[in-house]
Amino acid sequence: MASYDSYRKICLLEQELEALRGNSKSEQGCGNKEWNALDPTMSHPLDNETVAQEADQVIKSVQQSFESIVVKDSSEVEVTTTDTQAAVNLQIALQAAIALVLSISIADSTKADQITQELTSKIKSSQINRQQTYVENSRGVTVTTTDTDIAINAQVLLQILVALVARLDIL
């Protein structure tokens, strides 16, 4: 697709030429050119996938967590929150454990890999978590937040792991 990337390359070359001539072509810069819905030659900024990318595009898990807790003019406020990075690491550890169990109990490593991918990709989903908490003019408040999406994902992975090890008489 002759897309945004191509446009950017051409634009950068033009800018270099203009700079050599001592002129400044654009104040905006090539990367910052605003997308125009009415211009048919411009591809959408999110539509830059190529056919080659499609082939190896697996279901990817997008996890983002935005959490903000504001405490203002308050005392004795206790805040407990989930460490998202630790939660994501736990999820990765669970996936690794599933891969491990399958790889040591299935002779054919290709099949073990395929099954691992199938079982773990089933539960992958796009997750964006937003939490905002505002405490103002309060005393003796306890705030506890949990990233439910991540907690549930980890729970399902754990269940898959337990189901696998149960078949191996491990638990």
Added chain:
Amino acid sequence: MSKKKKNDHKEVYDKVIDMLVNTTLNRHGVKLDKNKIDQKNKEELKKMVEELKNNVNSLSKTEKEE
């Protein structure tokens, strides 16, 4: 939510996961071989799963407390 209802849900989830694992393994014509893992590895796996269980539980602890 009553405790009984929660347990009912757990049973359903367990069944779903069980079926998911079964059908995936069957589709690939694979059976997990218990004998491929020696006792030492079994013990280590058991410890690992228990640790992961504790970690997951602590992650969703706040939900259960509510």
